[in-house]
Amino acid sequence: MKRAFGVMNQHKVMNDQDVRRALARISHEILERNKGTDDLIMVGLYTRGVTIAQRLSENIQKFEGTIVPVESLDISLYRDDVQLRIAQPIKPTTLAADISGMKVVLVDDVLFTGRSIRASMDSLQDFGRAKEIQLAVLVDRGHRELPLRADYVGKNIPTSLEEQVRVRLIETDGTDDVVIVRSGDGNNSNG
Amino acid sequence: MTLLLSGLGMVITLMVDVESNVIGSQNVNAAGTNRKHILDVDVLSEDEILNILDQTDAMSEVLRRDIKKVPALRGRVIVTLFYEASTRTRISFEEAGKILSADVINMSSSGSSVDKGESLLNTGLTLQAMGVDVIVVRHPYSGAPNLLAKHLPKVSIINAGDGLHAHPTQALLDAYTVRSKLGSLKGLKIVIVGDVLHSRVARSAIWAFTKLGAEIVLSGPNTLMPVGLNLVDGRANVLPPVSVQPDLDDAIRGADVVMALRLQNERQNGGYLPSLREYIRRWQITKDRLSSASKEVLVMHPGPMNEGIEISTEVAHGGRSLIEEQVTNGVALRMALLYQVSAGGYQIEEEHPNGQ
Incomplete structure (x- = not known):
């Protein structure tokens, strides 16, 4: 079974080094565009967006010596398809009360239809009037259903709708990589 | 003495x-995670209860926000149907529903057609015909919510206290x-x-x-x-x-x-x-x-x-x-339950309690 799609009908599009380099580059880009870390805050979308946000913040601390706070956001209550899905477990949002005047970098693992991002922007509004909202994703897989784009992209990966993109991270999955799965039961393709 | x-x-x-399999199959859906009705605790597994408590944690965070409003249940209609007096349970359900952006209608037996002798079941059918999604019911007779759950296929029932039975x-x-x-x-x-x-x-x-x-x-x-x-x-x-x-x-x-x-x-x-x-x-x-x-x-x-x-x-x-x-936690818990029974459009007909 040494075909492009192996035993699990999946193939790897980023390995651990690719992931590390992509996140390092995004960290630099965030610093460059924002001219440092003043008023900057990272908001990760559960689950893997939070992990990626933490890594970006660690990188920035390494490169710049300053700490960018990381908060977590659960968007389940802002989705436009609550009645279409089995209720997903909701995790507590940790966002501090007021983000007014802050520059928020939203962080997610996969950008897909854009609906999660729309929901997260609705949610952010309830925490104050951010000066600016930027978006960082590890993978942009296309198929947008809304007029959205990411400011920072780890890798553009063209996909078909039958495929699912699975980002795996050491903290949650024991390994760092990105794989494309054909019509499996991936749980991570709804970026 | x-x-x-x-x-x-x-x-x-x-x-x-308890023959938990008989009762348990009553209202658990295909995925086994969402319940269509919340009638009593006895049919819930330990995991389900823990899951509800975790969701309540997430909901309490919403309660602590400056803007206590999320759009999760926009467009859903919840009726609180109370045949007995209540302050905290009723207000708490109403607040929970409103924080989740549902439209909440309060109905009490006095001043309604119940005074004219309408039966519980007919009241329920009327509400169902009006497109109500969730009925929160309190009733002096044990089993009243179970009756509604059995006969109203389009509505989720939450028991807010029935007779000597359950709360x-x-x-x-x-x-x-x-x-x-x-x-x-x-x-x-x-x-x-x-x-x-x-x-x-x-x-x-x-x-x-x-x-x-x-x-x-x-x-x-x-x-x-x-x-x-x-x-x-x-x-x-x-x-x-x-x-x-x-x-x-x-x-x-x-x-x-x-x-x-x-x-x-x-x-x-x-x-x-x-x-x-x-x-x-x-x-x-x-x-x-x-x-x-x-x-x-x-x-x-x-x-x-x-x-x-x-x-x-x-x-x-x-x-x-x-x-x-x-009392504070009551609001968050009821938000978690309203969210759970309202989410999941894949709840299918056969999972509905239709007797055993």
């Missing part, structure tokens, strides 16, 4: 096994309150004091607490301990194993949580008690009595309280009292 003393020190077991949302919010204070219910000694016989709160609480691993001790006059159990839906209305310890001072020794039940007015004059004074003397939760419990003992009461009867004012508003937290 002799009657009351005769049960001193007696420990009995009220356990009969699942109260039990779950109590479990949540204890867990948020002590981390877990495993191995805790929880004493429930008072009129257990007529208490749907106690019955559901016993289920919730024991499923989460707590040890339950009931204390109160023997006349108000459950012996002859009522029936709901023709199945035995049974309880998990509990101890009965009529002497409150013995019962309370080493307790982690003491929960006082409301002594309803009709029991006070209904021949269940020799006198109210004797009840107060023997079963009121007082500061003195609590001194033999665990140092960190927590005091709960489902409300509304008769201060000075089942609980002293000093204890009710003292540092060990969780009574206000129970």
Whole structure:
């Protein structure tokens, strides 16, 4: 079974080094565009967006010596398809009360239809009037259903709708990589 | 007096096994995670209860925000249908629904067609025909919510208290309150004091607490301990194993949580008690009595309280009292349940309770 799609009908599009380099580059880009870390805050979308946000913040601390706070956001209550899905477990949002005047970098693992991002922007509004909202994703897989784009992209990966993109991270999955799965039961393709 | 003393020190077991598969299949959906109805705690597994408590955690975060509003249930209609008086349960459901952006309509039996003799079922069918998504029902007859669940295929039913049967949302919010204070219910000694016989709160609480691993001790006059159990839906209305310890001072020794039940007015004059004074003397939760419990003992009461009867004012508003937290948590818990029964468009017809 040494075909492009192996035993699990999946193939790897980023390995651990690719992931590390992509996140390092995004960290630099965030610093460059924002001219440092003043008023900057990272908001990760559960689950893997939070992990990626933490890594970006660690990188920035390494490169710049300053700490960018990381908060977590659960968007389940802002989705436009609550009645279409089995209720997903909701995790507590940790966002501090007021983000007014802050520059928020939203962080997610996969950008897909854009609906999660729309929901997260609705949610952010309830925490104050951010000066600016930027978006960082590890993978942009296309198929947008809304007029959205990411400011920072780890890798553009063209996909078909039958495929699912699975980002795996050491903290949650024991390994760092990105794989494309054909019509499996991936749980991570709804970026 | 002799009657009351005769049960001193007696420990009995009220356990009969439940055919959980029959009942459990009633309202669990294909994925096994979302329930369409919340009728009682007895059919919920430990995992399901823990899941609900975790969701309640997430919902309490919303309650602490400056802007307490999320759009999750926009466009959903919730009716609170109350055939009995209520303050906190009803307001709490209404607030929970509104925070989740649902439209909440309050209906009470007085002033509605119920006054003209409309049956519960016809009222339910009317609401269903109006496109109502969730009915939160409180009714003096045990099993009323089950009846609605059985006959209204398009509506989710949440039991807000039915007769002597169940009050699942109260039990779950109590479990949540204890867990948020002590981390877990495993191995805790929880004493429930008072009129257990007529208490749907106690019955559901016993289920919730024991499923989460707590040890339950009931204390109160023997006349108000459950012996002859009522029936709901023709199945035995049974309880998990509990101890009965009529002497409150013995019962309370080493307790982690003491929960006082409301002594309803009709029991006070209904021949269940020799006198109210004797009840107060023997079963009121007082500061003195609590001194033999665990140092960190927590005091709960489902409300509304008769201060000075089942609980002293000093204890009710003292540092060990969780009574206000129970009310706050009630909103978050009800948000979690409303969200759970409303989400999941894949709930299919066959999962609906249509008898067994």
